[in-house]
Amino acid sequence: MSLSTAGYLARRAAQKERVRILYRRALKDSLNWAVHRHIFYQDASDLRERFEANKHVEDLDTIDHLIADAEAQYGKWRHPDPYIVPWAPGGSKFTRNPPPPRGVEILHDYGKEEND
Amino acid sequence: MAASLRPAILRHIRIPVQPLGRHVLPSWLGSIRLMSGHGDDHLDRAEVVDRVLDVIKSFPKVDPSKVTPEVHFQNDLGLDSLDVVEIVMALEEEFKLEIPDKEADKIDSCPLAIEYIANHPMAG
Numbered sequence: 001m002s003l004s005t006a007g008y009l010a011r012r013a014a015q016k017e018r019v020r021i022l023y024r025r026a027l028k029d030s031l032n033w034a035v036h037r038h039i040f041y042q043d044a045s046d047l048r049e050r051f052e053a054n055k056h057v058e059d060l061d062t063i064d065h066l067i068a069d070a071e072a073q074y075g076k077w078r079h080p081d082p083y084i085v086p087w088a089p090g091g092s093k094f095t096r097n098p099p100p101p102r103g104v105e106i107l108h109d110y111g112k113e114e115n116d
Numbered sequence: 117m118a119a120s121l122r123p124a125i126l127r128h129i130r131i132p133v134q135p136l137g138r139h140v141l142p143s144w145l146g147s148i149r150l151m152s153g154h155g156d157d158h159l160d161r162a163e164v165v166d167r168v169l170d171v172i173k174s175f176p177k178v179d180p181s182k183v184t185p186e187v188h189f190q191n192d193l194g195l196d197s198l199d200v201v202e203i204v205m206a207l208e209e210e211f212k213l214e215i216p217d218k219e220a221d222k223i224d225s226c227p228l229a230i231e232y233i234a235n236h237p238m239a240g
Contacts (some may be wrong), residue, residue: 016197021217024201044202051198085214087238 011060018067023051025074032079159211164234168226171210175203188225200224211239 026047034040054066086093100106165185173180178193187193189200204220207213211233215223223229233239 017221020197020201020221023198024205024217024220027201027205048198085212085238088214091214 008060015060015063015067018071019051022067022071022074023047026070029074029077029079029082032082033077158237159234159239161230161234164211164239165230167210168207168230168233171206172203172226175199175206183226185226185230190224204229207233211236213239 027044030043030047031040034043054063057063057066084091088094169183169185172178172187172189172193173183177195177199182193189195189203190197195203200223201220204215204223207223207229208215208220213233213236215232219232223232
């Protein structure tokens, strides 16, 4: 009995994590699709409603099925060119103009003393 | 005719040049974060706490009077897991961060969020 309870709880926890990460990705993706903030607000609340609609589903297999379904939908509607924070991998500033290594100093007044 | 008129007109409309202090930056420049910052100007911890609390307080489902730096999102504020996802995303936008999904999933309370952001080299 306790083993099956532990198994149930583990499966529930895994499902909850999957849903959280799916919601996070979907929310970010709706921000990618939305051109303006007010459009995003509407999209986000629609997305939230779609998650809330299945809030009280109890059956584990049904939940798995719903999550797989939603993940497939997310995969289908993913934005081809999402916004990436500039310094992050894939961003426009990624590894550009890195800071000089420690102990290296840049002389901004190089050669000035001879001319003065 | 035109040759003599030209300097006369130019002298008339000349704008007086005032010397500027060359190395004195205007005071408003101090508050601007330059584009080429490499994150070597770390955020102050107190500032991080302030801004994190501001973000959480402005979340519509949160009672602002309950928000303290030690608050746990689900246990103390009565939020559910999807609300926490939204708060973490709001924090990401506030500090211009990109938190990997697995790490963002672990941020479930105010101290953890402050710790993560204060230690992040790119938080701005």
